[in-house]
Amino acid sequence: MAADGSALSGSLLTSEALEQAVKNAQAALSNRQNADGHWVYELEADATIPAEYVLLEHFLDKIDDPLQQKIGNYLRRIQSDEHDGWPLYHDGQFDLSASVKAYFALKAIGDDINAPHMARARKAILSHGGAARANVFTRFQLALFGEVPWRALPVMPVELMLLPRKAFFSVWNMSYWSRVVIAPLTVLAALKPVAVNPRQIRVRELFVAPPETVTDWIRGPYRSAWGHVFKGIDSALRVVTPFIPAKTHKKAIKAAVDFIEPRLNGEDGLGAIYPAMANVVMMYRAMGVPDNDPRAMTALKSVQNLLVIKEHEAYCQPCVSPIWDTGLSGHAMIEAASGPQGIAPEKTREELSKAVSWLRDKQILSVKGDWAINKPDLAPGGWAFQYGNDYYPDVDDTAVVGMLLHREGDPKSTEAIERARQWIIGMQSTNGGWGAFDIDNNKEMLNHIPFSDHGALLDPPTADVTARCISFLAQLGHTEDRQVIERGLDYLRKDQEKDGSWFGRWGTNYIYGTWSVLCAFNAAGISHDDPAVIKAVEWLRSVQREDGGWGEDCASYEGAARGVYKKSLPSQTAWGALGLMAAGRRDDPAVAKAMSWLASQQDENGEWQEDPYNAVGFPKVFYLRYHGYKQFFPLFALSRYRNLEKSNSRRVDFGF
Numbered sequence: 001m002a003a004d005g006s007a008l009s010g011s012l013l014t015s016e017a018l019e020q021a022v023k024n025a026q027a028a029l030s031n032r033q034n035a036d037g038h039w040v041y042e043l044e045a046d047a048t049i050p051a052e053y054v055l056l057e058h059f060l061d062k063i064d065d066p067l068q069q070k071i072g073n074y075l076r077r078i079q080s081d082e083h084d085g086w087p088l089y090h091d092g093q094f095d096l097s098a099s100v101k102a103y104f105a106l107k108a109i110g111d112d113i114n115a116p117h118m119a120r121a122r123k124a125i126l127s128h129g130g131a132a133r134a135n136v137f138t139r140f141q142l143a144l145f146g147e148v149p150w151r152a153l154p155v156m157p158v159e160l161m162l163l164p165r166k167a168f169f170s171v172w173n174m175s176y177w178s179r180v181v182i183a184p185l186t187v188l189a190a191l192k193p194v195a196v197n198p199r200q201i202r203v204r205e206l207f208v209a210p211p212e213t214v215t216d217w218i219r220g221p222y223r224s225a226w227g228h229v230f231k232g233i234d235s236a237l238r239v240v241t242p243f244i245p246a247k248t249h250k251k252a253i254k255a256a257v258d259f260i261e262p263r264l265n266g267e268d269g270l271g272a273i274y275p276a277m278a279n280v281v282m283m284y285r286a287m288g289v290p291d292n293d294p295r296a297m298t299a300l301k302s303v304q305n306l307l308v309i310k311e312h313e314a315y316c317q318p319c320v321s322p323i324w325d326t327g328l329s330g331h332a333m334i335e336a337a338s339g340p341q342g343i344a345p346e347k348t349r350e351e352l353s354k355a356v357s358w359l360r361d362k363q364i365l366s367v368k369g370d371w372a373i374n375k376p377d378l379a380p381g382g383w384a385f386q387y388g389n390d391y392y393p394d395v396d397d398t399a400v401v402g403m404l405l406h407r408e409g410d411p412k413s414t415e416a417i418e419r420a421r422q423w424i425i426g427m428q429s430t431n432g433g434w435g436a437f438d439i440d441n442n443k444e445m446l447n448h449i450p451f452s453d454h455g456a457l458l459d460p461p462t463a464d465v466t467a468r469c470i471s472f473l474a475q476l477g478h479t480e481d482r483q484v485i486e487r488g489l490d491y492l493r494k495d496q497e498k499d500g501s502w503f504g505r506w507g508t509n510y511i512y513g514t515w516s517v518l519c520a521f522n523a524a525g526i527s528h529d530d531p532a533v534i535k536a537v538e539w540l541r542s543v544q545r546e547d548g549g550w551g552e553d554c555a556s557y558e559g560a561a562r563g564v565y566k567k568s569l570p571s572q573t574a575w576g577a578l579g580l581m582a583a584g585r586r587d588d589p590a591v592a593k594a595m596s597w598l599a600s601q602q603d604e605n606g607e608w609q610e611d612p613y614n615a616v617g618f619p620k621v622f623y624l625r626y627h628g629y630k631q632f633f634p635l636f637a638l639s640r641y642r643n644l645e646k647s648n649s650r651r652v653d654f655g656f
Helices: 015-031 048-060 065-077 096-109 116-127 136-144 158-162 176-191 225-243 246-263 274-286 294-304 322-337 345-362 395-408 411-426 444-448 463-476 479-495 510-523 531-543 554-558 570-582 589-601 629-645
Strands: 307-309 314-316 615-618 622-626
Touching (some): 015 322, 015 589, 015 629, 048 065, 048 096, 048 274, 048 314, 065 096, 065 307, 096 116, 096 136, 136 176, 158 176, 158 246, 176 246, 225 444, 274 294, 322 345, 322 395, 322 629, 345 395, 345 411, 395 411, 395 463, 411 463, 411 479, 463 479, 463 510, 479 510, 510 531, 510 570, 531 570, 570 629, 589 629
Antiparallel strands (some): 307 314, 615 622
């Protein structure tokens, strides 16, 4: 309902109601800002990370029973009533691996296996082939607890850490997230530790056949014929690796540790992502590092910092997103502050100044991260996604923050913007696009090795990240950057889908990708009547819902219809409307309907509610729910709609 209690969906939004919606949303977002100027919202994944955290405590024999009971409440709540297991996102289909981990965790927490929810979950797991058919990372968890033999895993010898950059299987050819997860994992695979598991929790009941009788743990389905080839290589490695000299083995373990320890980020953890951080905790234990060693203590603390603990529930985040949240919140606030009355411009300027100052201090200027393997002469200048992750700045975050600093206009930001500009230009891949963390990270064949059953070992260029980089460079307006921009635009034109949309690698999904690219086209001066723009606009119109909103199911990553969901969602409605406005269609009735729908869904606190997931870590494998998206994107859209009403050209002046 609107702030005044009236239903606005389906009717035109008056300028007064629009202004009130903006004012209320801006006040709500302002109230969420931290004292030092930054924003950070919860970042939620599926059952796997909370379940893994429970098992980590049992691995270490450091069990916090009150906390585990709260995590149990969370896991029970998100169990599906339709298929009795656990999905990868809200209302999603049964996922075997998530269900195995959630069941294991609940049993460890103390749930009776004959309780109705456990019996239903067990039946669903067995009907899908049982725990033996779970993915590689789940089988790794099971191996750590002695539930499956180590031969259940693909061969990932620690000697990988000795391979040079030019070697095909080198970790330097993998994405940042793969690199930081694999490094400690190879040490664990080499040492083969067994969890303390003080309560001796076992899950043999989840196997169709006893694990020791399973002879073929790696049986596909394969993505291509290369899968069969790499399975053959895996079989050969099983014969060869036992004969690797002990001296070489020891040298490889040292190489892994030498890679890991400079990248630990203190309490932000290795790679600042849960799987890598948890693997380091277990690695130190397996290596015999005492629990009171500062390295082990800090590694465990970094994991615990990801916990979200509430009165009755708790869960563990996969990572935190303060740079991203602050950058996007700042854009929404600055858009809202561009309006005339009732917004307290001075207060907003102070809030933006604090946010920008906080962001400037977080720019990575002295560390050459892993990206420098491909660009050794490029000076650092990016921002990470998390509070601290200096070896792994994020191209997408850097572009968003750079645009915000430029829009805010503080002369103190001049050097930061230029350093970011140079870094972004240097990070362009040879095909004209940009990846999230690396350059030319596109050896697609690696996604066919047995370890990569998730198909996300790489970080190739994507439309959404490329669009943000183009938007940033175009907003700055340096004529010498035009060739770089044109190469990026060529990449985007080639990447457009036949229906006119663009795939959204990091946000759900085609609505997100299409909005991102339309912003880039607008910023780069592409005509609103360009055929690619017209095609994208028509696609957005075609998937708009009757109530005026947009929504898209995460199942679109799995082959379901694009741009479609059973209900409209605040974040995706904002993306759809922002995309049309970037394409010069501010006065399109579709945009007016979207604004009315957004206003009608705003609650009395000036906020919006959204349960479905709105982003993705790895398509088909790992999905995300940014709790901030439903707040700052609707404010951004409503404010831009209002501001363009007062613009003679109806043209967006900034890249984002």
